[in-house]
Amino acid sequence: MPSDVRLGLQAPQAGPNATAAFVKDFVHRAHAGGFTRFWVGDHILMGGFSHRAKEHETFLEPLVLLSYIAGGLDDLELGTSILVVPYRNAFSLMKGLATLAHMTQQRLAVGIGAGWAEHEFDALGVPFRARGRLTDEFCELFAKLRDAPDEAWRVGPHVYSGGGFEPRLNARTNLWVGGNSAAARRRAARWGDAWQPTGLTVEAMREGITKLKAVCQETGRDFSELETGLRLRIRPTPEASPHYIGDLLGPYIDAGVSDFLLEINTRDRQRALESIDRVVASAQLAKLIA
Numbered sequence: 001m002p003s004d005v006r007l008g009l010q011a012p013q014a015g016p017n018a019t020a021a022f023v024k025d026f027v028h029r030a031h032a033g034g035f036t037r038f039w040v041g042d043h044i045l046m047g048g049f050s051h052r053a054k055e056h057e058t059f060l061e062p063l064v065l066l067s068y069i070a071g072g073l074d075d076l077e078l079g080t081s082i083l084v085v086p087y088r089n090a091f092s093l094m095k096g097l098a099t100l101a102h103m104t105q106q107r108l109a110v111g112i113g114a115g116w117a118e119h120e121f122d123a124l125g126v127p128f129r130a131r132g133r134l135t136d137e138f139c140e141l142f143a144k145l146r147d148a149p150d151e152a153w154r155v156g157p158h159v160y161s162g163g164g165f166e167p168r169l170n171a172r173t174n175l176w177v178g179g180n181s182a183a184a185r186r187r188a189a190r191w192g193d194a195w196q197p198t199g200l201t202v203e204a205m206r207e208g209i210t211k212l213k214a215v216c217q218e219t220g221r222d223f224s225e226l227e228t229g230l231r232l233r234i235r236p237t238p239e240a241s242p243h244y245i246g247d248l249l250g251p252y253i254d255a256g257v258s259d260f261l262l263e264i265n266t267r268d269r270q271r272a273l274e275s276i277d278r279v280v281a282s283a284q285l286a287k288l289i290a
Helices: 020-032 062-070 090-104 118-124 128-147 182-191 202-219 244-255 269-285
Strands: 006-010 037-040 077-084 107-113 153-155 158-160 173-178 194-196 227-233 259-263
Touching: 006 077, 006 269, 020 062, 020 269, 037 062, 062 077, 062 090, 077 090, 077 173, 090 107, 090 128, 090 173, 107 128, 118 128, 128 153, 128 158, 128 173, 128 182, 173 182, 173 227, 182 194, 182 202, 194 259, 202 227, 202 244, 244 269
Parallel strands: 006 037, 006 259, 037 077, 077 107, 107 173, 173 194, 194 227, 227 259
Antiparallel strands: 153 158
16 A cells, blocks of 8 residues: 555544543544544534434534643644534634644644534524635635735635734644535635545545546646545444455545545444454554554
8 A cells, every 4th residue: 555645533522422531542542553643523513413312412522622632642633524614703713723733733634614504504693505605715714824824815804914813824734625515626726735525435536536636727726736535434343354444445545545534433432442453453454554
């Protein structure tokens, strides 16, 4: 397998096992096996999902959770997959992101998206139909605050006179655009450092990369500047082949994917920890982690 392929894990965040003790056990178990990249997602309200049982309505706030994960480990790379940026004031959110990167001194992948859960927008008083525009505004603000923090500019309703935003977003804080849509690819080409769709087949991933290259060509963006990631839910059962990870990811790597966010079921604590061990062993066999 190529040595530049990176693997990360989705940290426990939802349901009855979203506890400090289990998050610590999960992260430290995976870290001991060679994982250094951990990701979290974003929901405000879980009660609006009709298929969710009451005990699964817990969902931890992403930036607070990443701060907890970073504690005591100084070689991690942290990521959000994804932050629903219309849920929050853009400047306030970027202050939190910049502070997290500053305090942890770690690489931060800011995965963002427009969102889809209309009941969460309703609860927050954010117009659901404005989510695309608000996401575009965030992406433009992010790029300007990171790359031109001393210049004065205006983006939508946001007026910035230049300077005064400290700590700053830095080169280790990258914008990852999540989503499978044409709008997501457009944002990635215009403002992003990476594109990260979810759950695509190998063929759909190839097609998506081809479309992303076309958008880059249309907009004058150098495609080689972009990373291509993929979020995948996996099932490393006891019956799975020792080559499970290599067999699963190999075709995606051949298609051009260089970064994988792997999500395992964490509803059963012991099974989740055993799954980590199987993923570690299989990823090591494929030479994807040390």
